[in-house]
Amino acid sequence: MNHRTRIKICGLTREQDLAAAVAAGADAIGFVFYAKSPRYVTPLRAAELIATLPPFVSAVGLFVNATEEEVASTVAVAPLSLLQFHGDETVVNCNAAAARVNRPFLRAMRIGSATVAADLIEYDFDYRSGSRLFAGLLLDTLVDGYGGSGKVFDWSLIPEELAPQVVLSGGLSVQNVTDAVVRVRPFAVDISSGVEQEKGIKDPAKIHAFIEAVRRADAVID
Numbered sequence: 001m002n003h004r005t006r007i008k009i010c011g012l013t014r015e016q017d018l019a020a021a022v023a024a025g026a027d028a029i030g031f032v033f034y035a036k037s038p039r040y041v042t043p044l045r046a047a048e049l050i051a052t053l054p055p056f057v058s059a060v061g062l063f064v065n066a067t068e069e070e071v072a073s074t075v076a077v078a079p080l081s082l083l084q085f086h087g088d089e090t091v092v093n094c095n096a097a098a099a100r101v102n103r104p105f106l107r108a109m110r111i112g113s114a115t116v117a118a119d120l121i122e123y124d125f126d127y128r129s130g131s132r133l134f135a136g137l138l139l140d141t142l143v144d145g146y147g148g149s150g151k152v153f154d155w156s157l158i159p160e161e162l163a164p165q166v167v168l169s170g171g172l173s174v175q176n177v178t179d180a181v182v183r184v185r186p187f188a189v190d191i192s193s194g195v196e197q198e199k200g201i202k203d204p205a206k207i208h209a210f211i212e213a214v215r216r217a218d219a220v221i222d
């Protein structure tokens, strides 16, 4: 079987960075609607950027503790195909917002030093049983500012049975992603800091090198 790890590049703000990510083979582009983030884009700006995407590249909208109304008004402007909830939202909050706009969603689970494997299994069960629109867990590193930290967490925490459904995130880079994919075998990987010149400004060469490294790992797995 040809293993193909999906790839999300997050926190894009410029047309040239989208073009570089698409040319390199990204499967999804993440847009940050969290105003405190240096990678923040308005719904209108996201719509302009999404208009440059070719078919079959997903537009993911990232929210942190947004209200249902904020999610609905964002999706009314920016044609997102997938939502990502990255704050302290509950299952009920995520499900209500996703159902309001009828979009599937990723739930970011932020992993810290006290997290154990059973927490991941319980979290996945809570969301899988709580919403037909739950599309999976995005596993990220627990930090103060919610995400986009450039810091890794302990990948050995990820239960083998969950790995094929998770999006692995948090501090990935061209240096560590081959090891991450071979060890964890996630459905997808997600990156922001590791492909940047500065926050919100991506580096086309780093994007290309990262995606090449993921493809090398896929070849090892096959």
Ligand SMILES: O=C(O)c1ccccc1NCC(=O)[C@H](O)[C@H](O)COP(=O)(O)O
Residues within 6 Å of the ligand: 010, 011, 030, 032, 034, 037, 038, 039, 062, 064, 086, 140, 145, 146, 147, 148, 149, 150, 151, 169, 170, 171, 172, 190, 191, 192, 193, 194
């Ligand atoms: O990217 C941000 O600025 C951000 C701010 C607040 C919440 C989440 C945020 N990003 C979420 C993502 O999906 C990032 O890609 C993920 O946290 C990984 O980031 P990095 O460790 O920089 O690769």
